[in-house]
Amino acid sequence: MHVTLKINDSAHDLTLDPRTTLLDAIRLHAGLTGTKKGCDHGQCGACTVLVNGRRINACLSLAVMHEGDEITTIEGLGSPDALSPLQAAFVETDGFQCGYCTPGQICSATAMLEEIRAGWPSHVSASLDGPALPTEAEIAERMSGNLCRCSAYPNIVAAIRLVAAAREDAA
Amino acid sequence: MTPFEYIRAGSCDEALAAAGAPGSAFIAGGTNLLDLMKHEVMTPARLVDISRLDLAGIAPTDAGTGAGTGAGTGAGLRIGALVPNSELAADPLVRRRWPLLSRALLAGASGQLRNKATTGGNLLQRTRCYYFYDTAMPCNKRQPGSGCAAREGFNRIHAILGASDACIATHPSDMAVALRALSAEVELLAPGGGRRQVPLAGFYRLPGETPQIETVLEPGEMIAAVLLPPPEGDRQIYRKVRDRASYAFALVSVAACLRMEAGRIAAAALAFGGLAPMPWRSAKVEAALIGEAPSPALFDHAADLLLAEARGQGHNDFKIPLARRTLAAVLAEACSEEMPA
Numbered sequence: 078m079h080v081t082l083k084i085n086d087s088a089h090d091l092t093l094d095p096r097t098t099l100l101d102a103i104r105l106h107a108g109l110t111g112t113k114k115g116c117d118h119g120q121c122g123a124c125t126v127l128v129n130g131r132r133i134n135a136c137l138s139l140a141v142m143h144e145g146d147e148i149t150t151i152e153g154l155g156s157p158d159a160l161s162p163l164q165a166a167f168v169e170t171d172g173f174q175c176g177y178c179t180p181g182q183i184c185s186a187t188a189m190l191e192e193i194r195a196g197w198p199s200h201v202s203a204s205l206d207g208p209a210l211p212t213e214a215e216i217a218e219r220m221s222g223n224l225c226r227c228s229a230y231p232n233i234v235a236a237i238r239l240v241a242a243a244r245e246d247a248a
Numbered sequence: 249m250t251p252f253e254y255i256r257a258g259s260c261d262e263a264l265a266a267a268g269a270p271g272s273a274f275i276a277g278g279t280n281l282l283d284l285m286k287h288e289v290m291t292p293a294r295l296v297d298i299s300r301l302d303l304a305g306i307a308p309t310d311a312g313t314g315a316g317t318g319a320g321t322g323a324g325l326r327i328g329a330l331v332p333n334s335e336l337a338a339d340p341l342v343r344r345r346w347p348l349l350s351r352a353l354l355a356g357a358s359g360q361l362r363n364k365a366t367t368g369g370n371l372l373q374r375t376r377c378y379y380f381y382d383t384a385m386p387c388n389k390r391q392p393g394s395g396c397a398a399r400e401g402f403n404r405i406h407a408i409l410g411a412s413d414a415c416i417a418t419h420p421s422d423m424a425v426a427l428r429a430l431s432a433e434v435e436l437l438a439p440g441g442g443r444r445q446v447p448l449a450g451f452y453r454l455p456g457e458t459p460q461i462e463t464v465l466e467p468g469e470m471i472a473a474v475l476l477p478p479p480e481g482d483r484q485i486y487r488k489v490r491d492r493a494s495y496a497f498a499l500v501s502v503a504a505c506l507r508m509e510a511g512r513i514a515a516a517a518l519a520f521g522g523l524a525p526m527p528w529r530s531a532k533v534e535a536a537l538i539g540e541a542p543s544p545a546l547f548d549h550a551a552d553l554l555l556a557e558a559r560g561q562g563h564n565d566f567k568i569p570l571a572r573r574t575l576a577a578v579l580a581e582a583c584s585e586e587m588p589a
């Protein structure tokens with residue numbers, strides 16, 4: 078099947094078996110290997126990408142279902158010489174060990190901070206009426222879909238809090 | 249994954265027509281179906297993509313009728329089948345009037361999954377029974393007549409109520425438990441153009457001898473929406489007990505929607521997850537609570553009624569006392585002075 082995927086603002090014209098997941102299309106067909114495959118079953122979050130600004134597991138979605146969507150991967154968030162705020166914060170706080178889960182963590186956190194900004198409550202929010210605050214408990218709950226086999230969680234949370242705090246200062 | 253034909257439906261009529269072919273399945277968020285297709289537990293020959301249909305709205309309705317008022321003052325709610333779980337949980341009206349539903353959704357899966365998971369797909373997600381997933385093992389639900397490996401196997405996540413000799417699997421949804429307590433109805437579209445409304449109470453089927461048939465959906469029928477009547481109570485709680493604090497399925501969950509009047513329970517709707525092949529509700533339990541003043545003895549009596557026919561399978565025996573304690577804790581909280589109305 079023919080499908081055009083818009084990844085990080087460039088169009089990729091691909092011919093795919095309909096069984097191809099968005100994850101495999103991104104990695105194997107578009108050649109963007111920053112996005113990782115951990116479990117391939119929605120259980121680890123390594124494959125997290127943004128679709129129209131929302132975080133999803135690319136392993137549990139078919140590429141052919143994403144014609145016309147705006148897909149953003151870790152490569153689209155920043156580059157080595159122009160890191161996104163979260164990418165820079167992960168470096169600063171040492172938010173990884175092996176780094177395998179990191180692209181998923183950063184994509185997930187990027188969208189998660191927008192969810193907080195939009196006032197979305199979480200399972201640990203005392204009130205559903207907000208305000209939604211980037212506390213340690215809130216971040217841990219909201220990031221629970223991203224597992225880290227190296228258990229770098231303390232520094233991952235620290236990186237996210239750094240960016241959340243900088244935003245609050247700017248606001 | 250076995251090969252399939254992919255069809256993207258441009259309208260409900262197109263979707264219903266395409267799904268008429270044998271071996272067809274609708275795909276919405278894909279978060280359950282694709283997982284099962286990768287394991288070849290489900291092997292549809294044709295996937296009908298309904299993800300772009302115009303069924304993603306949340307709108308107030310007139311009480312009872314399910315018809316839109318358009319005015320935004322309606323008493324009930326109509327939730328399109330394609331509303332993502334994340335948006336439904338965050339919807340301001342849901343948060344204010346049906347907080348139980350927000351809480352149940354937020355207790356399920358992960359942020360990423362909730363962005364993809366839809367209202368319709370969530371209702372129809374399949375059991376997480378390990379033997380259903382393992383195609384090397386017998387499973388009457390996956391392969392009718394092959395037997396049930398769970399009865400003699402590992403069954404700590406399995407049912408204590410409503411199970412049969414053929415199948416002891418539980419329904420995994422959190423959302424469906426809340427919807428059951430909120431007396432939701434499901435609106436269905438049939439291939440010939442028919443439309444019917446089924447209470448969630450009659451939507452799921454117990455396994456009996458045919459565990460492969462899980463709902464009253466006819467082949468090719470599509471969920472269009474879920475309809476909520478006005479809530480019967482302002483004291484709403486969803487309590488989920490699981491193996492880890494987040495991103496895990498329920499071992500036991502309790503959804504409660506209560507109203508208190510002059511120190512007595514005036515209305516009580518309770519539904520239970522993790523215990524049965526479907527979200528479980530017991531009229532006896534609710535009748536025993538209504539009109540009574542809350543007390544530990546009353547809550548214990550309610551648990552006696554709920555669990556009178558409960559039967560453990562070995563590894564899941566713990567669910568019987570766990571359900572009792574979770575129910576008591578939820579009732580105590582729902583009836584307490586501090587419970588925010």
Ligand SMILES: Cc1cc2nc3c(=O)[nH]c(=O)nc-3n(C[C@H](O)[C@H](O)[C@H](O)COP(=O)(O)OP(=O)(O)OC[C@H]3O[C@@H](n4cnc5c(N)ncnc54)[C@H](O)[C@@H]3O)c2cc1C
Nearest residue numbers: 276277278279280281356357366368369370372421422471
């Ligand atoms: C790792 C993991 C953890 C999870 N944890 C939880 C949890 O804690 N609690 C919980 O409740 N859930 C949990 N889930 C399950 C998740 O909620 C479901 O996968 C999701 O709700 C399914 O919705 P979907 O739109 O993706 O369905 P799909 O996968 O698209 O479809 C599921 C089924 O419904 C059918 N279908 C879909 N829409 C319609 C329609 N409109 N009409 C007729 N048929 C339709 C499909 O044909 C298919 O059979 C978890 C899932 C994963 C992968």
Ligand code: FES
Nearest residue numbers: 115116117122136
């Ligand atoms: S690879 Fe997608 S969630 Fe693990």
Ligand code: FES
Nearest residue numbers: 174176225226227
């Ligand atoms: S840094 Fe190794 S898995 Fe997270």
